[in-house]
Amino acid sequence: MDNKGGIYLTISSPEAHLLGQMVNAVTLPGITGKFCVLHDHAPLIAALGDGDIEYKVGEETQTLHVKSGFAEVSDNTVSVCVEI
Numbered sequence: 001m002d003n004k005g006g007i008y009l010t011i012s013s014p015e016a017h018l019l020g021q022m023v024n025a026v027t028l029p030g031i032t033g034k035f036c037v038l039h040d041h042a043p044l045i046a047a048l049g050d051g052d053i054e055y056k057v058g059e060e061t062q063t064l065h066v067k068s069g070f071a072e073v074s075d076n077t078v079s080v081c082v083e084i
Contacts, residue, residue: 005039007076008078009023009077011082012081013081013082018084021057026054028048028080029051031049034051053066064082069082
């Protein structure tokens with residue numbers, strides 16, 4: 001996917017698709033601490049704990065509180081499945 005320096009973020013829960021959009025950066029609440037994903041991040045799979053997913057769109061930062069979940073980072077796409 002050619003996303004010109006951005007990241008495609010998709011967030012789903014068992015009940016609904018919550019988000020699907022291009023973002024500049026994503027900060028996720030990993031079970032061992034927060035971590036940030038930027039363009040061209042190395043592939044990874046991580047468990048998420050209770051905390052906030054923060055994602056930046058332009059100059060604006062959005063937040064979504066989650067209880068737990070998993071995130072996969074691959075090819076400038078961040079796919080997150082969460083319990084909210």
